Amino acid sequence: MRILVASGPNLQLLGTREPERYGATTLEEIHGRLRQLGTELAVSVDCIQTNHEGVLLDAIAAARGVYAGIVINAGGWTHTSVALRDALLGSAIPFVEVHLSNVAAREPFRHVSYLSDVASGVVFGFGSESYALGLRGLVGRLR
Numbered sequence: 001m002r003i004l005v006a007s008g009p010n011l012q013l014l015g016t017r018e019p020e021r022y023g024a025t026t027l028e029e030i031h032g033r034l035r036q037l038g039t040e041l042a043v044s045v046d047c048i049q050t051n052h053e054g055v056l057l058d059a060i061a062a063a064r065g066v067y068a069g070i071v072i073n074a075g076g077w078t079h080t081s082v083a084l085r086d087a088l089l090g091s092a093i094p095f096v097e098v099h100l101s102n103v104a105a106r107e108p109f110r111h112v113s114y115l116s117d118v119a120s121g122v123v124f125g126f127g128s129e130s131y132a133l134g135l136r137g138l139v140g141r142l143r
């Protein structure tokens, strides 16, 4: 079973970006942890990050038939992108939406997600661990 972990805009800055909010762990460290967890769960994990929405849309379209599930932290696109919602629905691949921060406790515009109601599950507020919890939940659901 192959799982795609996708991160959207500005998440390459993790570790130095608002560390009081997002923590000190880098995205590279998160990816390492997820690959290790993938080994424990007997799934293969590929990780991508992009600041370009079209690149993410193309990656999701190409994921069909390759990946059994997607863990996605869409960053700011979560709250803005109908196109991303459509790409995920169009791929028909089950996905889990994750966020490091507790988006429900932040600005009102972050309370809106274009993804949550069509996601298999949503995890937010656990810092970098949100990704690992999302991966575990997704693999459990797929099995």
Ligand code: DQA
Binding pocket: 009, 010, 011, 073, 074, 075, 076, 077, 078, 098, 099, 100, 101, 102, 103, 110
């Ligand atoms: C985020 C929350 C989003 O609102 C924000 O735009 C991000 C990070 C999170 O992981 O907490 O870029 O997705």
